[in-house]
Amino acid sequence: MIDAPKTDTHVSTHEAEEDARNEDILIYVDGELRHRREAVVSVYDSGFMLGDGVWEGLRLHDGTIPFLAEHLDRLYEAAVYIALDIGMSRAELTRAVFDTLAANGMTTDVHIRLMVTRGRKRKPFQHPHLSIYGPTVVIIAEHSRPREDLGQRGIRLHTVPHHRGLPLTQDAKLNSHSKLNCIIALNHAVQAGADEALMLDPFGFVNTTNACNFFIVRRGEVWTSTGDYCMNGITRQKVIDLCREHGIPVFERNFSLVDAYGAGEAFVTGTFGAQTPVAEIDGRPIGSGGAGPVTRRIRELYKALIRREVEAAGAASG
Template sequence: MTDHATGTHVFTPDPRNDNVLIDVNGELFPRPEAKISVFDSGFMLGDGVWEGLRVYNGKMAFLDRHLDRLWQGAKAIMLDIGISREEMIARLRRVLDANQMTGDGVHIRLMVTRGIRSTPYQDPRVVISPATIVMIPEWKAPAAGTATRMLNLFTVHVRRGYPDVQDPKLNSHSKLNCITACIQAAQAGADEALMLDPHGFVATCNSTHFFIVRNGEVWTSTGDYCLDGITRRIVVETAREAGIPTYERNFSLTDVYGADEAFTTGTFAGLAPIGTIDGRVIGTERGPMVERLQGLYRQAVERELA
């Protein structure tokens, strides 16, 4: 395995991040001093929900959608966030202001766990504190060329599971399923893992969503076995508004291998083109549909920030 990440999450290191201020439960700490308890539910059991936010010109893009998903996920697992939505937004803005993050190239990891447990045990009734809320802002922009560099994907044996086992729609702290997929893809020399659903249809990637283009149509999975991605949803909406036939449907690797174009979507990098999948060449350069959709997504971001 390489000693650095590849794919859509590659970024240029920024020395300003060494001492960035991090919000832990409403208090600001320099990065080396930002800590949580070893009894915290997130550390101990992966018990929590989170969001990743992109900041453009000091403004958090699609914040309402992200907070909707955060609150819905917390409600689903009976996690009391403990503060109002307004207070959450105030803390987010405060941590940006404290770090003088008024421009582009900023990413925030917002994490909420069930809080501190009295003992290492999974039962939520042993929780003895309010929820833990952490906000990690970083100077973190996608590496140059991300919009055009052709990704290499590898289909892994690790599946996206049934919702009655662990619902893939929940953006939980427990990401071991995706991490295992990521490890297998990395060992195969790929940038990211392509994951199937329990029926053998294409579901998603380990940290991004997956689309193909066939005969002028854009296809993505049904969404039954993947996170309801914010960027994924915006791409589907903007493509349909532009008159591009766009479908959420079941499709197999046979459809993928014969596709005209393929791409991933995610909050951090937006849309990124795919070159090869399991050794099959999908394209050697960014295709016209991906380029068009990247433009439509940029317009959607601009409308959001206006």
């Protein structure tokens, strides 16, 4: 008898409901829309060869991409930092995104990965001057709805020895294709039986997960890291702004694992999952083990913010 494969009990903040439509999506590759089986880039591409590129994750809600301007700001700022000419204006790139969505008949519950690399190289070495063919731009849009159960029961985190480094090594604010540090951290957490990794900053303070920004709730106060060593998350900033607007005490500060273990609630933020509760850290249950009252309130405030974005976009286009 052949043993049945083991069931993978691990989840992530990017868990989505299965959608068969994704088997036939069209993907934008350098100005062309190609079926996913034919959407390829060269083995000489800088992104494949060296992780030399930047990207953004976007969400489509009822025909609107909330906070698109902020996402493009971050993308173009990162491109300037790594001296990468995207080769398209913001308007051209925006049109390419919406053309990809239209070609796939997509209107809502879509996750978009927008990627730009330094492009195909003449020789397989790292010098940027070898990338002589111009940038590679890829847009992958998938039907993708976050799993409802994950938003209730939460994820398990494990603290790993791999930290988010100083800006003089690789600035965590860069949403770069070079994700190996985070992948190593995630593998460590999964091998420990958790879902994702909790990463510390260079001084041992709690910082972020391998994929999302991290928050705790203590005595009604919302705490997150100083932001010095984590991705400058757009959803993270929206949560901070919403807390300030609605009278929820929120602090960007240094805090340790002692504070995290003793928190009444914890959650992570990201474009895909918005706010996902944390059920346990290093085997220690956090609060009731799911979404607590403050987390639930923030989620409702965030949903209302998304609705306002959609309504404003509709009014502008009408």
